[in-house]
Amino acid sequence: MARDEFEAERTTYNFVGTRPDRPDGIDKVTGRARFGADMTAPGMLHAVILRSPHAHAKIVKIDTSKAEAAPGVKAIVTRADFADGLDGENWNILENVMAGDTALYDGHAVCALAATSMLEARDAAKLVEIEYERIPHVTDVDKAMAPGAPVIREGADDGSVPAGMHPNVVRYHESGHGDVEAGFAKADLVLEETFKTEATHQGYIEPHACLGHMGTDGKGELWCCTQGHWNVQKVCAALLGTETSALRVTASEIGGGFGGKTAVFIEPVALALSRKANRPVKLVMPRADVFRATGPTSPASMDIKIGMTKDGTITAAKGVFRLSGGAFPEAPMEFSAMCAFACYDLENVLQMGYDVMSNRPKQAAYRAPGAPMAAFAVESVLDEMCNQLGLDPLEVRLKNAAKTGSKASYGPRFDQIGLVETLEAAINHPHYKAPLAEGQGRGVACGFWFNHGGETSVSLMLSEDGTAQIAVGTPDIGGSRASMALMAAEVLGIPYENIRCVIADTSSLGYNEISHGSRVTYASGLATIKAAKDAVNRMCQRAAAKWGIDPDAVYWEDGYAKPSGPNAGEFDPMHITEITANMGATGGPINGHFEATPEGAGVSFGTHIVDAEVDPETGHTKILRYTVVQDAGKAVHPTYVEGQYQGGAVQGIGWALNEEYIYGEDGSLQNALFLDYRVPVASDLPMIDTVIVEVPNPGHPFGVRGVGETGIVPPLAAIANAVSNAAGVRMRQLPASPPRILAALKDRDAG
Amino acid sequence: MYAFEFEKPATIADAVAALGGEEAQALGGGQTLIPTLKQRLAQPGTLVSLKGIPEMAGICVADDGALAVGGATTHATVAASTEYPGLAGLASHIGDPAVRNRGTIGGSLANNDPAACYPAAALGSGATIKTNTREIAADDYFQGMFTTALEDGEIITEVRFPVPEVSNYQKFVQPASRFALVGVFVAKYADGVRVAVTGASEDGVFRWSEAEAALSANFAPEAIEGLSVDADGMIGDIHGSKAYRAHLVGVMTKRAVAAAS
Secondary structure, eight states: OOGGGGTTOOSSOSSTTOOOOOTTHHHHHHTOSOOGGGOOOTTOEEEEEEEOSSSSEEEEEEEOHHHHTSTTEEEEEOGGGSOOSOOHHHHHHHHHHSOOSEEOSTTOEEEEEEESSHHHHHHHHTTOEEEEEEOOOOOOHHHHTSTTOOOSSTTOOOSOSOTTOOTTEEEEEEEEESOHHHHHHTOSEEEEEEEEEOOOBOOOSSOOEEEEEEOTTSOEEEEEOOSOHHHHHHHHHHHHTOOGGGEEEEEOOOSOOTTTTSSOSSHHHHHHHHHHHTSOEEEEOOHHHHHHHSOBOOOEEEEEEEEEOTTSOEEEEEEEEEEEOSSSSOOOHHHHHHHHTTTBOOSSEEEEEEEEOOSSOOOOOOSSTTHHHHHHHHHHHHHHHHHHHTOOHHHHHHHHBOOTTOBOTTSSBOOSOOHHHHHHHHHTSHHHHSOOOTTEEEEEEEEEEOOOOOOEEEEEEEOTTSOEEEEESSOOSSSHHHHHHHHHHHHHTSOGGGEEEEEOOTTTSOOOOOSOTTOIIIIIHHHHHHHHHHHHHHHHHHHHHHHTSOGGGEEEETTEEEESSGGGOOOOOEEHHHHHHTTTTTTSOOEEEEEEOOOOOOOEEEEEEEEEEEOTTTOOEEEEEEEEEEEOSSOSSHHHHHHHHHHHHHHHHHHHHTOOOOBOTTSOBSOOSTTTSOOOOGGGOOOEEEEEEOOOOTTSTTOOOOOTTGGGSSHHHHHHHHHHHHHTSOOOEEOOOHHHHHHHHHHHHTO | OOOOEEEOOSSHHHHHHHHTSTTEEEESSOTTHHHHHHTTOOOOSEEEEOTTOGGGSOEEEOTTSOEEEETTOBHHHHHTOOSOHHHHHHHHTSSOHHHHHHOBHHHHHHHTOTTOSHHHHHHHTTOEEEESSOEEEHHHHBOSTTOBSOOTTOOEEEEEEOOOSEEEEEEEEOTTTOSEEEEEEEEEETTEEEEEEESSBTTOSEEOHHHHHHHHHOOSGGGGTTOOOOSTTBOOBTTBOHHHHHHHHHHHHHHHHHHOO
């Protein structure tokens, strides 16, 4: 969107910025909401997926004969039941959805079957005989790129990788500007440190689930929990070798996604089984499968070097980011690299990323993929430098902060941005001035995320009583139905409660990109506003026709069409209900539409403050106080915005202190259950304070910036800094679990 | 879950009779058994619920001053009791409210999970485990991880706790499951101090006799300064090494002594 297009937009609001009840609340607390596993169909079969117990193994033989003869079994599928001849990302997805000749990680799908009951399916699964030949594996990102590491896939290098690297390094990124060596030479202090973070899971409560029905003619229906059903439609059609339009996909209510449900894992399997059995097939992942075989984040290994003068000016910054996206070429190392120094206005900056394959599951997005670990490394070094130079860490960040017009570390110049405003709000927040007791420490950190626009279609339908329905194509993972209704209410001038927003299926609306990239309130919101304006224009035309005046002489205000002035004529304002009640007779139904790929998403920044207390006898960390300050552009429904901020902080607390994928020597995942994988719960947490900063995004009619992802970028760093300052020992590896902190304290005491 | 028969007797005698049947299994609060059944890791023919037996529920003070807790008494009921604060405090931190409102003391002791809290209280109090056939001293009852002196079909009807002068339980939780990574129960009686440790040992709950001797001589945290349990024999897993657990035994013991009331 060109920015001048919005110049006449309003800056005062009747609905936007209020906090009405969420439209999905009653459904969710009464059980009426239908999630992925809640759908059934007559004649439905139940499916199970058999998964490799080995980290890396040739699949020598799959003998399904006994299972086929088992009671109730109606279909069994292996890789042979999917399309061949795929390439690119579709091939990678298929390779993950169902292994080819090699199992690439513990939990990799190898075979699936469907039976008339879940118990029969599970019993039959035990009868499938799979012969494996184990081959050497590697799960650690550094070991995977070291000489001699087992090669995951020969020839996977995309051509960007510098010569001489291990074949597991498959993609390389480099960006920056200036001359970092010259910059380091000007510094009074240069610090270079290495950091490591483990893979974490998004931890959504609802496991992946779907109900698929595909006939032998290739036409089908699919119900599933996903962040993007058009993507599911496209991918499933490709993997099954059918046309996209032959498959209708409906997104269920979603019990958490955080990026992990942007990917396709089980839906093609359910459809392949259904096509073979000619019956509907339901497939619900057990929790252990969710951990073992759906997207965790990439583990990361990072080197950061920063130069600073005594007054806190950063003279140069350099970062190397090694990430593994599992046995597939897609670790978001370029996002790590590009986000790492984006908060700072730097003369000299250089960042490099390596995408490394290893015997882990295919990584999936998790809120601002790649950015939190990079921020952890960079902001830790900054914190250490401030400590060594005796400088205030927020003042140093403010001194170096990127501003409107700054050249970003990753290339472009920033449009209107709000980092400085978040830093000023943090510096002036009572939290930052509050005293700390012995054994307590404070950490701060900044974070950046790009935000995204993406392909978007929205329809708005008026009813005869003057109420409205909005059909959007972006599954609601953070309150977007409420936000859409508020934005439409603002344009139409009708109550929020008179607007119902639904998530349309793939056959009812144009293409919509996944709910990712913090794009929904921005892009679907922009499209909703435009669709509502389209409907308003049509209503103005009806009023003009009735009055016998030019449509340009009619304007819309607070739910009424009004003549634009004395020259237009003397007419009583015409209410929306008056127009819609007669619309059938005055020209037909009135709807509004908008579709586009908006590109003015508006980047987002945040600043976090954390107080932590470390128990020196056990290494246990308690988070005492947490404040999130973030630029929302314009908070459409502030309660949801605060929820996004708080959720980012909470997930960051888990990542920083406890959550990690733990692989055994045999390459198998050791903690594939919530009993062993440690997400924070309410009793672990203080109230998370939030401050919403509003520096409008010029690319949105109301100034909205996405808020879903930036909130998880600073926490790892802020918490690590708080822990390090409390314990007096720098934690360069996450999670900073109690045994790890205690060991660090003992090492320090031992000198 | 596999199919099974379900019985809910109203008397101990009926429960014992029902448990005499083939493949019968007692069911307390089900906090371990039900998940086990759901995972199809057990296949009992009949589940015999012990939660409908009035004589097995509730708490009272016996003539000798000991606290008598019925075998089917929930953690929540114990947590709300006042007679033995150390025991009530322990019960109030088991799992979460849902667990405490379902789980029973008899079920916990019969299961003898090495990371459960109640075994520390029973052993640390020198409790008597009363069953439908006999009385078993806690020192004889616990026989290693998930192993007890109970015979097949034997039911814990009551647990009798001598009430100490002061006591306390300190637990360092495994952050995901909230079971004890290490839990230490300390109880000071007129004739000496008992220290029982759960969560830490490969042999299940145990008494830390060196600490008991030191604390019996001087009931103060500093009395066990310099004492430590051997890391060999401790549990080592993804949540904490053997050495970390051995270290925590000392820390939690000191804290329990300091907090004892």
